[in-house]
Amino acid sequence: MSDRPASDEELLRAHVAGEPEAFAELLRRHRDRLWSVALRTLGDREEAADALQDALLSAHRAAGRFRGDSAVTTWLHRIVVNACLDRVRRRQSHPTVPLPDGTRHFDQDSAGGAGPEPAAPPVDHDTALVVRQALAQLPAEQRAALVLVDLQGYSVAEVAEILGVAEGTVKSRCARGRARLAVLLGHLRPDPGDAAYGNPSTGGNVTSQSARATQEGGR
Amino acid sequence: MTHGRGVDLDLLADYIGGALDGTPEAAAVERLIADDPAWSRAYAQTSAAMEAVRVDLGTLGADRDQMPAEVLGRLEAALTAVRRQESGTVVPLAPRRRWVRRLAPVAAAAGVLVLVGLGATALWPESGRQDVATNAGGGAADRAAVPDAAKLSGGGRAPLIAPGEGTSQGLRKDAESDVAPPIVATGTNYRRETVRRLTSEVRTKALAAPQASTQMSGVPEPLRRLTDPAALSACLAAIKAADAQPATQVRLVDLARFEGSPAVVVLLPDVVWVSGANCGLTGPDTRYSTRTEGS
Numbered sequence: 001m002s003d004r005p006a007s008d009e010e011l012l013r014a015h016v017a018g019e020p021e022a023f024a025e026l027l028r029r030h031r032d033r034l035w036s037v038a039l040r041t042l043g044d045r046e047e048a049a050d051a052l053q054d055a056l057l058s059a060h061r062a063a064g065r066f067r068g069d070s071a072v073t074t075w076l077h078r079i080v081v082n083a084c085l086d087r088v089r090r091r092q093s094h095p096t097v098p099l100p101d102g103t104r105h106f107d108q109d110s111a112g113g114a115g116p117e118p119a120a121p122p123v124d125h126d127t128a129l130v131v132r133q134a135l136a137q138l139p140a141e142q143r144a145a146l147v148l149v150d151l152q153g154y155s156v157a158e159v160a161e162i163l164g165v166a167e168g169t170v171k172s173r174c175a176r177g178r179a180r181l182a183v184l185l186g187h188l189r190p191d192p193g194d195a196a197y198g199n200p201s202t203g204g205n206v207t208s209q210s211a212r213a214t215q216e217g218g219r
Numbered sequence: 220m221t222h223g224r225g226v227d228l229d230l231l232a233d234y235i236g237g238a239l240d241g242t243p244e245a246a247a248v249e250r251l252i253a254d255d256p257a258w259s260r261a262y263a264q265t266s267a268a269m270e271a272v273r274v275d276l277g278t279l280g281a282d283r284d285q286m287p288a289e290v291l292g293r294l295e296a297a298l299t300a301v302r303r304q305e306s307g308t309v310v311p312l313a314p315r316r317r318w319v320r321r322l323a324p325v326a327a328a329a330g331v332l333v334l335v336g337l338g339a340t341a342l343w344p345e346s347g348r349q350d351v352a353t354n355a356g357g358g359a360a361d362r363a364a365v366p367d368a369a370k371l372s373g374g375g376r377a378p379l380i381a382p383g384e385g386t387s388q389g390l391r392k393d394a395e396s397d398v399a400p401p402i403v404a405t406g407t408n409y410r411r412e413t414v415r416r417l418t419s420e421v422r423t424k425a426l427a428a429p430q431a432s433t434q435m436s437g438v439p440e441p442l443r444r445l446t447d448p449a450a451l452s453a454c455l456a457a458i459k460a461a462d463a464q465p466a467t468q469v470r471l472v473d474l475a476r477f478e479g480s481p482a483v484v485v486l487l488p489d490v491v492w493v494s495g496a497n498c499g500l501t502g503p504d505t506r507y508s509t510r511t512e513g514s
Contacts, residue, residue: 020302020510024295031291036284049290053297060301128278135279150276168238175236175269176229182268183228185275 008072016064023060030073033152034080040147041084043136047091048084055083070161077154077162081144088140134184142177149174226261235266288478289495292506299490299508300462400469402451404437408476409484409493415509417473417484417491439481441496442474454499458485458492461503477506486511 006014006022008029014022027034038048038055059079066075135143141163148159149170156174160167182188230239230248239245251258409417438446445451455469464487471486477493485492489511495504 024298027294027298028291031286031294032284035286035290039284040279049293052290053294056294057297057301060298127275131275131279135276146276150273151279168240171236172233172238175232175238178236178269178272179228179232179265181272181275182265185272187268187271188264 009068012063012066012072015060016066023063026072026076027056030076033073034076037077037147037152038080038084040135040151041081041140041144042087043132047087051083051087052080054086055080058083074158074161077148078164081148081162085140085144130185131181134181137184138177138180142173142180145170145173146177146181150178225255226258228261228265231258231261231265232269235262235269289504289506292493292508296461296492296503296505296508299510302510303462303464303490400455400472402472402474404474406437406475407473407484408479409482410478411507411509414477414484414491414493414507415511417471417486417511438474439476439496441481442483444496445474445483445498450499452499454483454494454503455485457499457503458487458494458505461505462487462490462492462508480506482506 006025008026011022011026011029015026034052034055035048038052039045042048042051055076056079059076062079066072070078135146138146145159145163148154148162149156154162156167156170159170163170179188230244233239234245234248239248248258252262253259445454451472455472459467459469467487469485469487473484473486474481475484476482477484481496483494483496483498485494491509491511492503492505493507495506497504
């Protein structure tokens with residue numbers, strides 16, 4: 001009998017076969033990455049925990065339908081990201097508006113679970129806090145793509161598979177997200193008359209038909 | 220979104236990010252950058268700014284995001300509950316039916332902290348002896364972190380509440396058994412690997428302990444709130460609800476520690492549930508749960 005640890009796919013199959021601890025082992029194996037994706041996509045600790053629970057219970061139930069066309073981690077990330085985006089869409093019916101001066105101190109809300117996660121202390125706490133705040137203002141689809149590509153280090157192709165969109169769409173979401181962050185973080189000064197920048201509800205003011213087609217493509 | 224006169228920043232970002240590669244739009248943007256000073260300037264500025272954003276995003280350090288223990292515990296508990304629900308559709312309830320009612324002695328020694336009081340009956344699992352045998356094969360290292368009979372019965376570490384101790388007020392009776400669960404403060408620091416061995420063996424030994432002089436000092440300070448019967452009832456009700464087994468019987472409560480933190484360790488018929496000091500305030504405050512060995 002080999003001492004080789006079970007692969008993700010073997011664990012998933014064992015879970016489907018009735019092994020009680022197999023799915024929990026999968027969770028423990030990938031917990032930090034899944035947590036990071038949920039936390040950075042939603043920007044709120046309690047929401048992230050809720051979304052992860054929804055996602056994992058869904059994956060737990062749907063494991064028998066996993067066909068092995070993609071890696072187990074890709075499949076898990078897809079379920080987690082979709083759970084996060086579902087929550088964002090539901091939350092948009094009851095939006096919370098950040099303070100206009102951008103000085104909201106999210107960490108103060110952590111006790112009530114309303115504010116973004118105060119993550120482990122970064123090297124530069126102030127910069128990280130500002131970046132987190134700016135990231136939270138992006139449209140959810142742009143934020144999810146940026147989290148997966150720029151924070152998690154997944155390739156564009158992998159993220160396209162996770163999000164179920166074309167690679168061009170992932171590139172567009174990331175590029176527009178970075179441009180919007182550049183404005184929010186003060187690296188770029190857009191046309192002062194443009195009301196769209198910094199307003200996450202607009203999701204970008206695309207004037208180009210082909211660019212719109214790129215953004216819509218693959219959905 | 221625009222940048223300067225007539226510059227579409229989204230389109231420019233798409234171009235910089237490679238989203239337009241291979242499309243006619245890319246060639247059009249290239250011409251604009253080459254011919255229009257506003258586009259040319261915006262291209263230079265935006266390219267540099269987007270690169271600066273990549274550096275900024277690096278400060279978030281996704282590799283430093285670690286799932287908090289309480290979140291992991293909550294997720295594992297949810298998965299355990301689902302497993303139990305699923306297995307409940309195919310597993311007969313025979314083990315529960317093996318429980319029989321027996322009389323248990325009323326512990327009324329001086330110094331015993333009587334937190335609850337109910338009738339003088341208790342339920343003892345006939346399967347308790349089987350559990351002892353089942354767990355006899357556990358590794359010594361693992362078992363070292365599980366309270367043994369000596370620890371439970373000696374040195375003031377015995378039950379805070381023996382089953383059937385009685386005053387008219389106290390912990391709500393278990394719906395199925397009509398007895399309050401025994402509550403101990405063993406001082407144990409449980410670990411993930413060992414908590415599942417908190418089985419009926421331990422419960423049996425705990426309840427078999429002589430009339431011990433239990434001391435409040437054995438209860439971690441953050442858990443003192445839970446020595447109030449109402450608070451503990453709320454905590455156990457929250458755990459049962461989270462476990463989707465509202466009528467299940469609590470077989471033992473240990474006001475102890477889990478991985479270094481004060482924790483309420485609750486033994487259910489086939490699950491050990493670990494909750495934090497806020498158990499019962501807004502929910503079970505779950506830290507961890509697992510099936511007991513042999514269940």
